[in-house]
Amino acid sequence: MGTSSIIVYVPPTLFSIVSLAFLLLWHLKIISDWQWSAGFAQTAAGFVLSTFSIEPSFDAFSSGLIFIGAAYCYGSGLLTHFGAPRMRRGRCLFVVAYTLVLAYVVFVQQSLVYQLFLTDAAFAFLLGTAVLTVARRASRPVDIALVAASAVVVLDSVARTTFFTFFTTSSDSLSDFADSAYNLAVHVTTITVCMFFPFTALGAIASAAIERHREDAERDPLTGLLNRRGFDKVLENRPCTEAVPGAAMVCDIDHFKRINDCYGHSVGDKVIVAIANDFERAVGPAGYVARIGGEEFAAFIPGATLQEASVLANMLRISFGAREWADVGISNGVTVSIGVSDVTFEDRALEYALLRADGALYSAKSAGRNAVVAKAAPTATTPHQHDGQRDQLRSTA
Secondary structure: OOOOOHHHOHHHHHHHHHHHHHHHHHHOOOOOOOHHHHHHHHHHHHHHHHHOOOOHHHHHHHHHHHHHHHHHHHHHHHHHHOOOOOOHHHHHHHHHHHHHHHHHHHHHHOOHHHHHHHHHHHHHHHHHHHHHHHHHHOOOHHHHHHHHHHHHHHHHHHHHHHHHHHOOOOOOOHHHOOOOHHHHHHHHHHHHHHOHHHHHHHHHHHHHHHHHHHHHHOEOOOOOOEOHHHHHHHHHHOOHHHOOOEEEEEEEEOOHHHHHHHHOHHHHHHHHHHHHHHHHHHHOOOOEEEEOOOOEEEEEEEOOOHHHHHHHHHHHHHHHHOOOOHHHOOOOOOOEEEEEEEEOOOOOOHHHHHHHHHHHHHHHHHOOOOOEEEEOOOOOOOHHHHHHHHHHHHHHO
16 A cells, blocks of 8 residues: 555544544533534544555445535534534435435446545535534634634645646546545645644534533523522623622512422422513613522622612512412412612622622511612721621621
């Protein structure tokens, strides 16, 4: 074999390693898409088949199917990663049409030149369609790198098939592929140019999985709101222009334990989801809402005054209290109590405002529940008072 050097073993080895890495991530449920692993495994198999020939017609037909299968899987992986339509029907019909033409070229015409041209062109079209579909969806640097690397693979296929089909004279015999300049060129360009593709794919998918799991750790699974950890992190990282002033709110469902005891936890969950949705709508996209306890919620509204937040809280309390619950089996209304406080420049941290709002919530409950109580920030607070507030917050957390 004229190309029997270490270079022919590099692509299948590297693609096999990447395939196994993706398979492991999928097995561990870190990623949900197995098609990346299948695509790289097929690519590795294609390189093995091109190196260790079995029978010319079998090699040509099988390698064509393997590489087009890899292109389909890569395209599916890209479309899934970027949340784009999968276009399964159209892409499957294209693969079926390609297979029929490939069978004719290999078994009837027995033309190596046409087989290589057909496979490269089909590979470039199938993967290129996915690249064009997702190109505008890439925003993170690692995603942009993945799109760019995918585009390089497409361009490599187009350039290679154009050059070897129209600008060189090559043997048209299927049996000559293993020792052909084309086969050597595939290995060289894969190692020098296209090897960025599997590693950018691995980086992008792994990065997305890490971000997704991090977000899951900071979100309440029932309501989709931030949990206490996510709430604290978002507030710490919010823009400086949103630091102060504003308003803080703490909301609690009245007699929630009684709802769980009388109607069951599934009904209680529906009540929680309902107030979470109402609270989030009331606060709006400019604010932050979190579920910080079983039936307790907190919010921060940048730029809102104490009066504005109190009016908003009362609207939420009234509308939620008027909600009908007959469809879930609750015969009586469900009410909420809300504590409100302003966030001022005196507050060195939002926790002080939340503590005041929590104290106002306690006052609302002590007054009979189904109420909104507002507690204004003191006009001047000494460092010792802040320290006392912080200690109280920690003791009640």
